[in-house]
Amino acid sequence: MMTSTRFSTLRVKLLSFKGERAVSLFGRVRAVDAAIAAAPLLAALICIGIGRYSVSVPETVRALMSPLTGEEIEPLTMSVIFGIRLPRILLALIVGGGLSVAGASFQALFSNPLATPDTLGVATGASFGAAVALLMHANMLTVQVSAIAFGFAALLATTSISRQGGNNSIVMVVLAGIVVSALFQAFLSLVQYLANPEDTLPTITYWLLGSMAKANFKSLARGLPFIATGVALLFALRWRLNVLSLQEDEAKSMGINVKNTRLAVMAASTMVTAAGISLCGQVGWIGLLVPHMSRMIYGGDNRRVIPASICLGGALLVIIDTVARGATAAEIPVSVLTAVIGAPFFILLLRKTGGARL
Amino acid sequence: MIFAVENGCFSFKENRVLSDISFSVSSGQVMSVLGPNGVGKTTLLRCMMGFLKWDSGATRIDGRELQTMRYGEIWKKIAYVPQSKNSYLSFTAEEMVLMGRTAHLRTFAQPTAEDKKMALRSMEQVGIARLRFKKCNELSGGELQMVLIARALCASPELLVLDEPESNLDFKNQLIVLETIAKLSKESGIAAIVNTHYPAHALKLSDIALILTHSGTSYYGPTEKIVSEVNMRDAFDVRVLIHDVLFENRVLKNVIPISVTAKA
Numbered sequence: 001m002m003t004s005t006r007f008s009t010l011r012v013k014l015l016s017f018k019g020e021r022a023v024s025l026f027g028r029v030r031a032v033d034a035a036i037a038a039a040p041l042l043a044a045l046i047c048i049g050i051g052r053y054s055v056s057v058p059e060t061v062r063a064l065m066s067p068l069t070g071e072e073i074e075p076l077t078m079s080v081i082f083g084i085r086l087p088r089i090l091l092a093l094i095v096g097g098g099l100s101v102a103g104a105s106f107q108a109l110f111s112n113p114l115a116t117p118d119t120l121g122v123a124t125g126a127s128f129g130a131a132v133a134l135l136m137h138a139n140m141l142t143v144q145v146s147a148i149a150f151g152f153a154a155l156l157a158t159t160s161i162s163r164q165g166g167n168n169s170i171v172m173v174v175l176a177g178i179v180v181s182a183l184f185q186a187f188l189s190l191v192q193y194l195a196n197p198e199d200t201l202p203t204i205t206y207w208l209l210g211s212m213a214k215a216n217f218k219s220l221a222r223g224l225p226f227i228a229t230g231v232a233l234l235f236a237l238r239w240r241l242n243v244l245s246l247q248e249d250e251a252k253s254m255g256i257n258v259k260n261t262r263l264a265v266m267a268a269s270t271m272v273t274a275a276g277i278s279l280c281g282q283v284g285w286i287g288l289l290v291p292h293m294s295r296m297i298y299g300g301d302n303r304r305v306i307p308a309s310i311c312l313g314g315a316l317l318v319i320i321d322t323v324a325r326g327a328t329a330a331e332i333p334v335s336v337l338t339a340v341i342g343a344p345f346f347i348l349l350l351r352k353t354g355g356a357r358l
Numbered sequence: 359m360i361f362a363v364e365n366g367c368f369s370f371k372e373n374r375v376l377s378d379i380s381f382s383v384s385s386g387q388v389m390s391v392l393g394p395n396g397v398g399k400t401t402l403l404r405c406m407m408g409f410l411k412w413d414s415g416a417t418r419i420d421g422r423e424l425q426t427m428r429y430g431e432i433w434k435k436i437a438y439v440p441q442s443k444n445s446y447l448s449f450t451a452e453e454m455v456l457m458g459r460t461a462h463l464r465t466f467a468q469p470t471a472e473d474k475k476m477a478l479r480s481m482e483q484v485g486i487a488r489l490r491f492k493k494c495n496e497l498s499g500g501e502l503q504m505v506l507i508a509r510a511l512c513a514s515p516e517l518l519v520l521d522e523p524e525s526n527l528d529f530k531n532q533l534i535v536l537e538t539i540a541k542l543s544k545e546s547g548i549a550a551i552v553n554t555h556y557p558a559h560a561l562k563l564s565d566i567a568l569i570l571t572h573s574g575t576s577y578y579g580p581t582e583k584i585v586s587e588v589n590m591r592d593a594f595d596v597r598v599l600i601h602d603v604l605f606e607n608r609v610l611k612n613v614i615p616i617s618v619t620a621k622a
Contacts, residue, residue, distance in 0.1 A: 111447060236466040243460050245447055249409050250440050255433030255461025255513075299493070300448035303468060 032297060036308050039315035040093055047322040048085050055081065088325075089318055091215040095276040096286055096317025098227045100309040102269040103287025104294065105234050108241040108302055109265050112170045113349060116287040117273040120173070121180035123282050125154025126274035127208060128184045131191045134204050140222055140278075147274035148226070154180050155270055212280050212321050212334060219279060226275035233268040234306060241265065241302040283335050285342025286317060292349065359420050359435060359516040360384045361549060366415035368398075368405050375401050377574045379415070383566070385516065386547045388539065390560035390581065393570035394594050399553045400441075402570065403521055406551075407438060433461040437510035439520040442502045451489040451497065451505045455481055458512030480511035484538050500531030507538060517549045518542065525555060536563050557585050557598070561611040569593045585613075595619050 049055035055063070055077055063073045063081050099117060106115040117123045129150025133143040162169075162176035188208075195201035234241070240261050243254045251258045276283070294308035317334075320341075324332045362382035368375050375398040383389045393399050404410045406417045408424050417424040419435060437458065449457075458480070459473040469477075481487045486504045494502060503523060510518055520539065524532040540563055542548045554560055560567050560581055567581040571593040577584045590598045590613075597616040602609045 239460070239463070239468050240465070242449065242453065243457055246457070247440065249404065250438070252409060252429070253407070253433060253436075253438035253440075254457055255430050257429055295448070299450060299453075301450070301453050 036297075036311050040097070040311050040318070043315040043318045044089050044093060047318050048081060048089050050322050050326050051080075051085065052326075053077075053080050087217050087220055088212050088215040088321070090220060091212055091280060092317040092321040093314040094220070094224060094227055095280055095283060096290075097310040097314035098231055098272040098276050099283065099286045099317075100290035100294075100313025101231050101234050101306060102272045104291035104302065104305050104309040105241060105265050105269045106287070107291055108245045108305075109262060109269075110170075110173055111245040112173050113292070114170060114174050114288070114346070115177075116285075117269070118181075118282075118284045118287065120177045121154040121158050121184060122151045122270055122273050123277060123284070124181040124184040124188070125157075126151035126270070126277045127282060128154075128188045128191065129274070130278055131188055131204050131208065134207065135191050135195055135200050137200070140219070144223065144226060144275055144278045147278050148271050150184070151270045151274040151277075152267065154184055155266055157183075159266075207281065209281060209333065211331070213325070213331060215280070223275045223279040227272050230268040230272035230275070231310065233264065234272075235310070237261065237265060237268075238302045238306040241306070242300075245300075245302075281335070283317070283338055285338040285346070286313060288349075289338075289342055289345055290316060292345075359549065360418075361436075361517050361551075362418045363406050364416050364418065366402075366405060366417070367413045368401060368410065369413055370401075374574060376405065376570070379568075379570075379576055381566070381568050381578050383517070383549045383551060385549050386543050387566060388543050388550045388552065388564040389566045389568060390564040391551065391553045391568045391570065392555075392557060392560055392585070392593070394572065397570045397572055397593075399570060400521055403438075403519055403551070403553060407436060407519060408432065430461055433513065435515060436517045436519060437513045437515035439503075439506045439510045439518065439523055441521045441525070442499060442506055448493050448495055451481070451486065451492050451494060451501075451508075452477060454494050454505055455509045455512050458509040461513055476514070477508075477512050480508045481505075483511060484508050485534075500527050500534070503527060503531070503535060504538070507535070511542070515548065517551070520550065520552045522553050522555065524559060532559075539563060557590060557600075557613045558611065560585055561600075561613065582611075591619060 045057055045060055049057060049060045053076070059077065060081065062069075062071060063077055064086075065071070066073050066078070103116045106117065106120060107113055109115070110120075126147040130143050130147040132150070133146035138146070158173065158176045158180045161179065162173040192201060192204060195204055240256060243251050243256055244258070244261060244265065246254070248258060273287075290313040291305060291309050293312055294305045298304035298308055320337050321334050324334045324337050360382060361384075362380075364380055366379040367377050379402065381389065391399050391402060401410065405412055406424075408417065419427065419432070424432060452474075456469050456473060456477040459469050459476065462473075463469065478487065478490070481490065484504050484507055486501065486508060489497065489501055489505065492501075494505065497505065507518075507520075507523070518539070523539070524535045527535065536559060539550055539552065543550055552560075552564065564581045566579065567577075567584040569577040569584060569589055571577075577589050577593070585600070587598055587600055590596060590600075595618060597619050599614045599616055601612055601614075603612050604610075
């Protein structure tokens with residue numbers, strides 16, 4: 001890819017400028033690492049103050065620190081920041097980072113640049129799972145578990161369809177994902193058709209639309225354990241993700257249990273995706289955009305792509321969500337914005353890579 | 359170490375592919391596997407390394423059956439160099455070589471500075487340290503093959519298994535690969551099993567040879583005895599002439615294909 005080549009030449013030039021010793025001491029360019037690591041925090045601090053009631057960054061910091069420092073802050077500022085915006089920003093951070101890391105892991109797992117929670121059918125499967133649980137008036141924990149279970153079932157269906165005949169080509173995986181997605185979409189329609197128009201249908205429909213606006217600390221606390229566990233597992237397995245992207249025999253010959261490692265990665269990525277969907281509905285494209293941005297900066301090594309995806313994904317979704325709530329008087333759905341950015345990018349990627357591997 | 363296959367049999371559905379294969383390779387020895395296209399050379403490698411299960415028979419490493427060993431144990435001793443297809447990922451050569459260390463790492467561990475040093479050392483050993491920061495999908499076929507060999511070495515194995523390492527390479531790169539294998543077995547005492555299409559390479563490189571034939575019989579023994587005009591004709595249906603050439607006080611073996619023979 002052109003951009004990545006340009007980045008790596010830049011890196012090599014900087015390295016030779018610094019000299020050999022600097023290379024061994026500091027590794028690669030640190031300014032980029034620092035900027036990426038700081039991005040989520042910076043984005044959150046700036047975006048928390050943006051909106052109809054605007055708060056400056058220093059004021060935001062003072063307000064956020066006030067429970068510790070005991071400083072007197074205007075009650076309106078406090079209630080806007082803590083009551084409305086903080087949970088929403090945290091939700092965007094967690095879901096953005098989670099979806100990105102799930103996307104990066106799926107791409108490594110299938111060694112397929114187009115594999116994402118959306119293209120693999122995981123997202124639709126999870127939506128169906130959640131809708132079924134809502135139809136049965138289940139509690140929110142059951143909704144989440146059901147979303148995870150059906151997301152995983154959809155993923156297994158996609159993998160087994162695309163593996164027929166032994167070849168697992170990039171396009172075949174995406175096609176299988178479309179088929180599975182369509183199937184679960186149909187089931188989802190059936191659920192809506194069966195739902196009681198007086199109570200469950202509005203709940204399901206409203207929930208399916210998805211939005212960050214309903215964010216509160218209680219729902220965050222429900223989803224966070226799943227997302228955090230999944231992300232932590234994927235982060236811990238980041239070296240093995242490199243190995244998994246090799247061909248099967250080759251990966252086995254690196255001395256890892258390919259089947260179990262694959263299952264662990266699939267389970268963790270599905271858990272993150274499904275829990276994210278349970279919190280704020282389907283937010284598409286993030287899992288495609290962010291890992292590719294990370295790869296343009298760092299190359300293919302998941303030891304860097306995974307942490308970079310977590311940071312960039314969190315920051316990006318915070319920014320997109322802020323645009324969604326702040327750009328016009330009425331709120332624009334986040335998934336509309338991510339699609340507007342993501343779809344052209346997907347086409348570009350498809351044309352550029354053709355049938356090439358990751 | 360002694361790597362041995364005892365009476366290995368394998369069928370694909372109804373078709374018997376490998377029947378009653380036995381051989382043994384010990385440290386410092388190189389074994390060539392020869393045979394016509396589709397006879398099951400790659401299948402043999404896959405069976406003996408446990409990627410496919412023998413229908414009957416077994417692979418043993420120092421007397422222990424492969425089936426009873428853990429992944430980590432097996433792949434600290436054996437390293438596999440697959441056929442290099444140019445469809446590689448955007449890892450740098452160094453990252454690719456470093457993957458060879460995985461068998462020595464715990465599940466959640468990351469490679470250490472020590473591992474990185476070993477990766478560099480094995481790249482130097484096969485003469486590709488200059489490729490360190492190049493991406494695998496920008497390498498030539500020969501360079502990629504050397505990267506895969508370096509990756510295998512990085513695992514500090516006792517046995518290298520190479521699947522047609524010199525096909526798709528030009529004249530010079532073929533020689534580099536062959537000489538690298540020969541050097542490794544002589545200097546480091548590493549055993550090697552090499553699938554090859556070239557009888558001349560088998561004669562040049564290996565101590566022992568195994569020829570697979572479509573009829574299911576196989577020839578196994580010292581290379582110079584096994585790679586003979588009679589056996590080649592039986593296995594490949596090709597009449598060949600094998601003769602010695604004297605060059606600077608060395609006897610070199612030459613294999614000249616004459617004509618395709620009709621099946622008896």
